[in-house]
Amino acid sequence: MTAAAELRARLRDDLLALCAIPSPSRAERAVVDHVAAACRSLGASVREDDAGQRVGGDAGNLIAELPGGRPERVLVNAHVDTVPLVPGVPLDPIAEAADDSAGERVLVRCRERQVLGSDDKAGVAIVLELLRRAAATPVDDRPTLVAVFTVGEERGLLGAQALDVAALRADLGFVFDGEVGVGEVIAAAVFKQAITLRVLGRRAHAALEPERGVHALLAAAAVVQAFPLGRDGDVVANLGCVEGGGASNVVPDEVVLTGEARAFDEHALDALLERIERRAREAVGPLEASVEFASERLYDGYDLGDHVPPIALLRAAAPAHGIALGTVRSIGGSDTNVFNRRGVPTVNVGIGMHDIHSVDEWIDVRDLARACAWVGDALGLA
Ligand SMILES: [Zn+2]
Structure with a gap:
């Protein structure tokens, strides 16, 4: 298998495992435990904050740190909660090869009429893969990755609002929760x-x-x-x-x-x-x-402009991936709003989620792989 095919296979398997765990807002315990174990196996130090008690949920935000020898501290974030599931319908995610000539498209959706929760398990899978790639990079050559898995996002950014952002000491950030296509980033929000x-x-x-x-x-x-x-x-x-x-x-x-x-x-x-x-x-x-x-x-809005560090890094790495970076504005909010308001210049990266918050939700693993490879290069990971 080529490295690209292996990346797609890992992301597919990670995503299926994550989506199979129900985690509506305030009931994220099982998925937080799953993600914590994955982060530990990659050598990251893991802690959980007290956001669960503060927002009435059963789990807090998970913070996994993988130290590097470069001076930057890079926040990578996705939220682990989903919108409520349809009662009585099994949560049974499946991956199917799409009909394309290259054989690279693999669509993940639910077998039954159920919410997949790729919003934002797809983002979680990307953050885990970035940790994996950083772990495989010589320590001196990588930045410190501060992976934050937030709870309660779908109920009004509850986990992020309860998070001690200053304690992360992050210099810049990437959120993987954009419903726009790969290559587009949300640089402003309301x-x-x-x-x-x-x-x-x-x-x-x-x-x-x-x-x-x-x-x-x-x-x-x-x-x-x-x-x-x-x-x-x-x-x-x-x-x-x-x-x-x-x-x-x-x-x-x-x-x-x-x-x-x-x-x-x-x-x-x-x-x-x-x-x-x-x-x-x-x-x-x-x-x-x-x-x-x-x-x-x-929540407060943000407007990053075109030249903040996370966007500049993505722009520099884009051509090698056949990407023409596009910046867009979102009429919706995300945890990105909170990180920006609290002083960490953070962009929300499009990962190609489709029909989110509905039983028709689906995502193409190839899009995840493209986003992942692009951002990994932007961070200078091996
Ligand atoms: Zn989301």
Whole structure:
């Protein structure tokens, strides 16, 4: 077998083993133990932090360090949790050769209608392979690799937010959680804010004295109408949930609307939030209702520009792999947002995941191998 075929076979086997272990957010114990054993077998020192207790999960973030003689400390990250599985359907990942002339494409998917979890087990497989390659590189020739396997990413970057990033002392970082193709990296991502609009009316008997009531549901409808739903240039906002009301013979006095807003630019996000609050107040005023507006930052965005070290390294190594590096922006968040906010310039590398968060999810092992070989070269591994 050629070295390239061996790499694909290892990644296929690692990915199948990882995907076969259920690990929805806050229930990552089994996969963390599996990954810890793999890291130890490669000679890395392994520790687990207390994020599990802090976020209500059964496992913490796993940090595996493989020391090198070069001065850089390089963060490599993937998250071990997945979105929830479909209840009652077996988790049975399979690898199938695709119909291509070179015979290099191998597609991994679930046999049954189940979520594969290549988001982000594929990233985990890549990080393990980079550790393996670093371990096979003479110590003096390699940087220190700080591999971080985060928990709870799918529930709002919980593990990364609970992680002591400063303690990693990383100089630069690579996250392998990009749903874009191999060759594309996510160099910018949004700020995200949670929004709560509490619409208050006045309670009254709906038949005896409806005139005394101020209908909170009616006022909430006005708030929804006035809300800047959807995309507006570079910002996007949504209301996703309505709660309130009660008995059918009562004019309801409270309705709570919850939603979110995202923007690439923090000032644009602030302006959007101001607009949401002002429009809500203007909408309920004529109805004699009131509204309490609250919002909370869920995560900060980032914009790396084109010349930060992780992107420069990837760009330099790209031509040898037939890759023309493309930088893209993501309207979603990832652990990359947290690492950047806490001072480690980190890029999210596309690994070719398809149809993530669905039972149609699949990934091509050849894409994993390309991403892995490229980043390994960018890091100067043997
Ligand atoms: Zn992910």
